[in-house]
Amino acid sequence: MADGSSETKSSNQMWGGRFASGPDAIMEEINASIGFDKKLYAQDIRGSIAHATMLAHQGIISAEDKDKIVHGLDTILSEIDSGAFEFSRRLEDIHMNIEARLAALIGPAAGRLHTARSRNDQVALDFRLWVKEELQMTEKALTGLIAAFLDRAEEHAETVMPGFTHLQTAQPVTFGHHCMAYVEMFGRDRARVRHAIEHMDESPIGAAALAGTGFPIDRHMTAKALGFREPTRNSIDTVSDRDFALEFLSIAAIAATHLSRLAEEIVIWSTPQFGFIRLSDAFSTGSSIMPQKKNPDAAELVRAKTGRVNGSLVALLTVMKGLPLAYSKDMQEDKEQVFDAAESLELAIAAMTGMIRDVTIRADRMKAAAGSGYSTATDLADWLVREAGLPFRDAHHVTGRVVALAEQKGCDLADLPLAELQAINSAITDKVYGVLTVEASVASRTSFGGTAPSEVRKQIAWWRARN
Numbered sequence: 001m002a003d004g005s006s007e008t009k010s011s012n013q014m015w016g017g018r019f020a021s022g023p024d025a026i027m028e029e030i031n032a033s034i035g036f037d038k039k040l041y042a043q044d045i046r047g048s049i050a051h052a053t054m055l056a057h058q059g060i061i062s063a064e065d066k067d068k069i070v071h072g073l074d075t076i077l078s079e080i081d082s083g084a085f086e087f088s089r090r091l092e093d094i095h096m097n098i099e100a101r102l103a104a105l106i107g108p109a110a111g112r113l114h115t116a117r118s119r120n121d122q123v124a125l126d127f128r129l130w131v132k133e134e135l136q137m138t139e140k141a142l143t144g145l146i147a148a149f150l151d152r153a154e155e156h157a158e159t160v161m162p163g164f165t166h167l168q169t170a171q172p173v174t175f176g177h178h179c180m181a182y183v184e185m186f187g188r189d190r191a192r193v194r195h196a197i198e199h200m201d202e203s204p205i206g207a208a209a210l211a212g213t214g215f216p217i218d219r220h221m222t223a224k225a226l227g228f229r230e231p232t233r234n235s236i237d238t239v240s241d242r243d244f245a246l247e248f249l250s251i252a253a254i255a256a257t258h259l260s261r262l263a264e265e266i267v268i269w270s271t272p273q274f275g276f277i278r279l280s281d282a283f284s285t286g287s288s289i290m291p292q293k294k295n296p297d298a299a300e301l302v303r304a305k306t307g308r309v310n311g312s313l314v315a316l317l318t319v320m321k322g323l324p325l326a327y328s329k330d331m332q333e334d335k336e337q338v339f340d341a342a343e344s345l346e347l348a349i350a351a352m353t354g355m356i357r358d359v360t361i362r363a364d365r366m367k368a369a370a371g372s373g374y375s376t377a378t379d380l381a382d383w384l385v386r387e388a389g390l391p392f393r394d395a396h397h398v399t400g401r402v403v404a405l406a407e408q409k410g411c412d413l414a415d416l417p418l419a420e421l422q423a424i425n426s427a428i429t430d431k432v433y434g435v436l437t438v439e440a441s442v443a444s445r446t447s448f449g450g451t452a453p454s455e456v457r458k459q460i461a462w463w464r465a466r467n
Helices: 002-015 023-031 034-057 063-082 094-112 119-155 175-199 219-225 235-240 243-269 297-320 329-358 363-370 377-388 392-409 418-424 430-435 438-444 453-464
Strands: 160-165 168-174
Touching (some): 034 063, 034 094, 034 119, 034 219, 094 119, 119 175, 119 329, 119 453, 160 175, 160 363, 160 438, 168 363, 168 438, 175 243, 243 297, 243 329, 377 392, 377 430, 377 438
């Protein structure tokens, strides 16, 4: 007895800590998914009601059993919504938790619900429904963010600011034009969301474990009841791929990257060195030690959440990359990544929409910076081509000499005397001063999609008609 007791104790210590009871505890811990897939309860119940209704319609189960099942599922939905439902890790997942409770409520009729389906197509359905609903919410959130940018773009269609390349002053633009750049980015994100909804608008239920079923089910009926365009067309593919989840994560990663770029600009622009914007107290915090500080915490956290979203995409790609057809338990690891990315993206869009609507634009600081770094030099080169007939490369060289002179004298291009300009190139006339101001520069950029206020307003109108 002593030897056996000692051996058992030693074995338990080997498992250690929370797994002291041995392999059974480890298996329960690694196998259970109820801790996170309980988020799918509404989709699971909705799918089960549609499945039971179809089974009764096809004469596979009785109408009486169907009514009991539907009533029981409605009761369970109310229990979960109210917080009265007790989830059990012993029952592994959301499907078995609901099925066990249904059996307790209605008895043997509950066992008929699983006819002609498997947990494989059941979880594929639940997850697809959840991702589809999340995409629909993302579409609405992006529409709100685009609307916020359209409002600011209209308000600042003529507000001049520096346009940057390499974070160096390049050419004057308008803040409205800059806002419309983000409208284009988030508009493409929304288009990707819409395409993803279209791609995944197929019902998995009825594929069963992997080969379909011999019962005379009507998959078109369940697809219609669940709001899908049609059922999936191959039972193996139905249960074995998660590309709809990968597509969601890809979209989320791209959108989060756009949000991160915007967040970076907000962080930079709110510094005293730039001073282009002022964040409200609602989206910034103070320092615990430096009373003068106002930190752009919301923007910084949006920027950081991009790492979480990107990590979720890489994680699920890695889970799926080596799986043979059809279903493997590895795919249980698909949901936490999507849930986390969805929550991060939802919060980031909401925070950014609030910041864009709430931020104070310091137009005076933007205008002062717009003329720095000889930002109208390109306008001078263009004028030399257009008015003096110089080839652009020659005009570029002349402009370089003019900029060098301005740097030497410590003044702006518009402050150089005409005589000194003509000493560099005799074709320059006093008309050149009409293109050397930042206002004249932006007003001249009337090409389609350009920064001229008139063109910005055209693009705003185009987007408002479609948003």
